[in-house]
Every structure is written in structure tokens, then in C-alpha cells.
Amino acid sequence: MTEVTSYRFSFGPWNISEGADPFGPEVRTPYSLIEKLDWYRPLGFEGVQFHDDDVVEGLDDLQTGQVTRRAQEVRQALADRGLVAEFVAPRLWFHPQTIDGGFTANAAADRQYALDRCLRTIDIAREVDTRNVVLWLAREGTYIRESKNARLAYQRILETLNRMLEYDPEVRIWIEPKPNEPMDHAYVPTIGHAIALAYQTVAPDRVGGLIETAHAILAGLDPADEMAFALAHDKLGSVHLNDQNGLKFDQDKSFGSANLRMAYNQVRVLEEAGYGRHGEFIGLDVKVMRTQKQPGSTAHLTNSRETFLHLVEKVRSVDRELEQKLIDARDYEALDAYTLRHLLGVSDGSAADSQLPAMAAAGK
Numbered sequence: 001m002t003e004v005t006s007y008r009f010s011f012g013p014w015n016i017s018e019g020a021d022p023f024g025p026e027v028r029t030p031y032s033l034i035e036k037l038d039w040y041r042p043l044g045f046e047g048v049q050f051h052d053d054d055v056v057e058g059l060d061d062l063q064t065g066q067v068t069r070r071a072q073e074v075r076q077a078l079a080d081r082g083l084v085a086e087f088v089a090p091r092l093w094f095h096p097q098t099i100d101g102g103f104t105a106n107a108a109a110d111r112q113y114a115l116d117r118c119l120r121t122i123d124i125a126r127e128v129d130t131r132n133v134v135l136w137l138a139r140e141g142t143y144i145r146e147s148k149n150a151r152l153a154y155q156r157i158l159e160t161l162n163r164m165l166e167y168d169p170e171v172r173i174w175i176e177p178k179p180n181e182p183m184d185h186a187y188v189p190t191i192g193h194a195i196a197l198a199y200q201t202v203a204p205d206r207v208g209g210l211i212e213t214a215h216a217i218l219a220g221l222d223p224a225d226e227m228a229f230a231l232a233h234d235k236l237g238s239v240h241l242n243d244q245n246g247l248k249f250d251q252d253k254s255f256g257s258a259n260l261r262m263a264y265n266q267v268r269v270l271e272e273a274g275y276g277r278h279g280e281f282i283g284l285d286v287k288v289m290r291t292q293k294q295p296g297s298t299a300h301l302t303n304s305r306e307t308f309l310h311l312v313e314k315v316r317s318v319d320r321e322l323e324q325k326l327i328d329a330r331d332y333e334a335l336d337a338y339t340l341r342h343l344l345g346v347s348d349g350s351a352a353d354s355q356l357p358a359m360a361a362a363g364k
Ligand code: 3MF
Pocket: 014, 051, 089, 134, 135, 136, 176, 178, 212, 240, 250, 285
């Protein structure tokens, strides 16, 4: 019998947000970290994704001992609720010393700040009992090409990765690529770039990627293919499932909201590769709509999770024999129609209800 994956889900506390955007302020009141942690299990989630300062607020102003104590409190809060930390990510885009980037900043002192901050993130990750550090390289890019040397920038990113890998021989780094925003162009825009960097490091086995649906779409790529590429290299550490309506600002819509078929194909790729069978999480990076009122602050999380699970059922109930016949007959129009009908559920999607097998048999 084939093994059936039982998926487990994660998200970050920033996914329960107050609705601020670049043109308007918050429209909902904030919840504390503890209030948010209380919701995870009831909402169907067990993994918590953290920024370093989600764990230890104001960490830049704290001594090492204070950072450790606070991280240990969070570790206990997780344990009390049956939760686990999936990863910790250094927030390298808020501090004044990251205005020109972190690893690729032109000022040596700023680059040093970024490295030090990453090493602190590793310490925090270990305190909350995870080996995984995510790097969203937010400001590692430029607004104008002439402001940095791109070749040097890649070398600097590589050097920093190596320093982190050497600092802790157990740490794993997952690079979260994004092509733009907040920058005009970023230096690690796709998973291909991230994986090429991984192979160049001193510990390629400990470097992989985290693929966010919206980021792949913003790069003009298909998220399912990006995931397949990482899986083919055994380098898909985690995912940020969400959705994105074309080439706009990063929207972080609920999974499947803009393009259900693209969502189906992401689920299909993950399911077929056995993603999740070794503890990998189905991570979300979604924002509730600004129009949502306070009590609906978590609707996007449960909706995205449910959509994922419905799509798993769609993947598992596909008529594989029929698909193969249509592929053998090179009848991709019929395959397209079958796929749409299956997704729409206009019939039960089974071969018996369909004229397609007859068409395939007739070689039409
Ligand atoms: C930005 C993102 C980020 C990262 C997060 C973890 C705020 O587009 O997706 O979410 O996912 O910082 O690295």
C-alpha cells in the first residue's frame, strides 16, 4: 500500500496582522504572542514560524543572558501548547543598519551587524529547539544597479552563509527567494539562484530553500515547477503557500484565492514527492484582507488550510489511468478538460462519468 501523508501545518505570528498597508494605518487591534499561540492548535496548526524578534522583542538592546531567558520562556510556552518551532528568521530589514541591505550593504559595519544578528538568530533558534534558520534576503538588492557591485554582492552573501554554517555545525539554512519588493531587484530572485548558492557553500547538505507561492509568481514563474526543482535537488525545506493576482505588490492572499489550478498543481507536486513525510511542514504566509473585522483575524489561515486539504483530496482522487491514456494519445485538450471538470466537481470527476475515456480509446 502506498504511504499516505498526514500533513501538519505552520504559520508565523505576523500572519495575524492588523491590516496596515503603505497607504493606511492598522484597522484591527493587535494580539499578544501568547494570545496567538493559544490559537494555533484550535485552528489546526502545530508549527510556529518565527522572526528572531517575534521570539525576543527588542533583542538588539538586550544582553545575551536576557535573550536566552526570553527564548527559554517562549520554548516553554510552545511546549505547554503542544507546539514546535519550525524555524527562526533574522529580521534583517527593520534596523537602521540594514537600510542599505545586510550581507550586501556597502558599509563594512553594516555587514558586520547583519552577520552578528544572524548568529544571534541561530542562538535563539537553538533555544526554541529548532535547527532551521530562514533567510528572506529582503534588502539584498538595489534600487539602482550602479549602487552595488552584483558580483561582489553574491560573494558576500556566500561568505555570510559560510560563517553561519561554521558557527553552528548543526544549523540548516533555508533561503526564501523573492525577486523584488522592497527592492527594485533582489540578488537571489528564484530557487535556482538559492540552490546554486547552496552548492557553493562549505556545507551544501545543510542549505536549501523555502518557496513562497507569491514570490515565484512575482518572478514570472510557476510555483509548482519551482517546488519541483527544489524537490529534485532534495532541497525543499519548507513552503509559504499563499496566492498572488499577477505582477503587483506582494499580496499574500489566501491559498488558492487567485488561481485555484495553480494551487492544485502545487499540492500535486508536494504530494507526489512525498513532501511532509519526514516532518516537513505545510507553511502558510497569508494576510487577512484589510476589510476584515477583528473577529475574522484568522479566517485566512483556516481557509487556506482547508483549501489545501480539499486539493489533497483532488490530487488523490484523480483518475491516473485516464490521465495516462490521454497523455499517451497526446490529447492534452482532453487532459485539460478532464482536469477542469475534476476541479470543478461538475460530475464526480470519475472516468465513468466522462466521455473522455471513449475519446482517448478512439484516439481522438
Ligand atoms: C516577505 C515574506 C516574509 C518572510 C518572513 C520569513 C514577512 O515577502 O514572505 O514574510 O516569509 O520574513 O522569512
